[in-house]
Amino acid sequence: MAIKPKRTAREIAARKRAMERALGFNAARLRREKELTDLAADFLQTRELEGDVLAVLEEDIARLRAEAQSRCEALHRQGATVVVSMTGKGEGAGRIAQRLGVGVGEVRQLRDSVAPAGAEGPGAARRMDAAPVGARERAAAQGQGQGGIQTGTGAPGAPGAGGTGPRWAGGGVVEAGPGAG
Known part of the structure; x- marks a missing residue:
């Protein structure tokens, strides 16, 4: 059997310092782990709040779009009413289009989109624009x-005459x- 050598005071002191250092490293590592865990929790919380903010934003956007669409439709009806009023004053689609700076097709579309009271079906607001x-x-x-x-028959200018x-x-x-x- 081999005899165990006796430990010297120097060895014992070195071993003690190594253990303290290891414990210090472990404590520092535990503190670092706790800090990283806290930071990760903060990150996850900000992501959750970010999602909530985006959801509220999407709801606001949808509400604003609906309001804007409603306002645009009201303004479109108002513009169509103006065109119908001009038509009622005897102005033709071409002259209305020229006056308003829009195409004749748009004038007719606006005119036809608003039917006066007592009119039936789409295009009931149409007046006879074929003649000036x-x-x-x-x-x-x-x-x-x-x-x-x-x-x-036989009238000058008639087709076939x-x-x-x-x-x-x-x-x-x-x-x-x-x-x-």
């Missing part, structure tokens, strides 16, 4: 049908074709 202002009256006085188109058809200038029928008075 006053053309109906002139056409009736000249024996022509709706929109300045001549009616009857050898005429050129009605001539338009600026806002009404100027001349109903060759041979018209």
